[in-house]
Amino acid sequence: MKVYNPKDWLYPIKYLLSAEHTKKIFPLIIGLGLFSWSIAYLELEYLKLSDKSWVKNITTVHSLLGFVLSLILVFRTNTAYDRWWEARKQWGTLTNVSRTLSIKLNAFLEREDKINRSFYRKAIPLFAETLYNFLRSEYTKFMLDEADHPEIISLDDKKHGPNQVASLLFNKTNSLYREGKLSGEQLRLLNEEITSMTNVCGACERIKNTPIPIAYSSFIKVFIIIYTLTLPIGYVFSMGYFVCFAVPFIFYILITIEMIGESIEEPFGTDSDDLPIDRMADNIKKHCREMLLP
Known part of the structure; x- marks a missing residue:
């Protein structure tokens, strides 16, 4: 842009x-x-x-x-x-949801729990990155050397990237609940944020896949x-x-x-009038990592 x-x-x-x-x-x-x-x-x-x-x-x-x-x-x-403008609002929502999710996890997780904090520090920005690649019709390249998080390495480049990352986030959150590291109320609060992320993905797909009628x-x-x-x-x-x-x-x-x-009318491209979703994804990564530092 x-x-x-x-x-x-x-x-x-x-x-x-x-x-x-x-x-x-x-x-x-x-x-x-x-x-x-x-x-x-x-x-x-x-x-x-x-x-x-x-x-x-x-x-x-x-x-x-x-x-x-x-x-x-x-x-x-x-x-x-x-x-x-709808596309810009959706990416603004994704930015706020990613920050809010990071803030809540920073409060819920113990400072000593470096493994789980490190997972969310990498997985939350990964959702924005995969959505950015998906909207620009590019395969998501999960080039991650994550010895501590093999679940991230297992992500498939050929499948729907945002869905995989959202599923990964919810599975990890649910596992922490079963382990007793999160309460039921905390699980509900985090689930709302993850659901909001998938809602943003759906809204962006609707904009991308529904052009102005050719007639x-x-x-x-x-x-x-x-x-x-x-x-x-x-x-x-x-x-x-x-x-x-x-x-x-x-x-x-x-x-x-x-x-x-x-x-x-196609806000996710690379023209000068299109949204800078690459910079937005970078900002999400920067802010999430700042909030979830061990």
């Missing part, structure tokens, strides 16, 4: 002009400008249509459709941002293209050859809004 100063007006403008999506649509903008010029030349110089021609009334249709298009784009952007996304793109291609037909009578600049600018605004929605 790109970190910037929102009070700096020059940097956002520079970033937007040099962004990847701007480079992708630049040839389309040039082509649309040439297309608008050809329409203007055809109507003004070749067909010699006057401003009393019925073609001028096409602008009325564009005025009506422009309002509809703006509503659709607003809904599209809001939907994409809701997905992005909706495709319709917006087709709508924008048809809308902008027909703009110079009617507006050439009031704007003349200036449509060569006005129409590409309108297209740039509309298509950029759509592409921003595409960029943020």
Whole structure:
């Protein structure tokens, strides 16, 4: 995720002009400008249509459709941002739950119980790490040299990483309860935190595996293209050859809004607008290890 100063007006403008999506649509903008010029030349110089021609009334249709298009784009952007913000809230919840679980275990476990404290110090951040790898469609590499914790070494790289780690955490907690090192009330409190971690995993999977319906996304793109291609037909009578600049600018605004929605609707990727879940996982590891020091 790109970190910037929102009070700096020059940097956002520079970033937007040099962004990847701007480079992708630049040839389309040039082509649309040439297309608008050809329409203007055809109507003004070749067909010699006057401003009393019925073609001028096409602008009325564009005025009506422009309002509809703006509503659709607003809904599209809001939907994409809701997905992005929901993902951020879920990872914020995971951070808080990991800290709370570490704080409770730090209070419940004896200082002399270095083996169990060491296990949780490594296993709790491992859940965030496996979730991070899972959301980015990468196999979790359990490259751990844990002579004291063979259960961690036994984790399978090819299986659902977060589920394995959550199961490992609950099994260990339940074993401590059976050994008398945790009370029933303490077991219940810890179980709530572990359950919250699996709930976060489920919510993130829902966001990742449920994209915006392709019919909706495709319709917006087709709508924008048809809308902008027909703009110079009617507006050439009031704007003349200036449509060569006005129409590409309108297209740039509309298509950029759509592409921003595409960029943020998948928040777990590696684009500049995606969530820095790798840094969040590192912070969870740092904080958990600080709290569970023997």
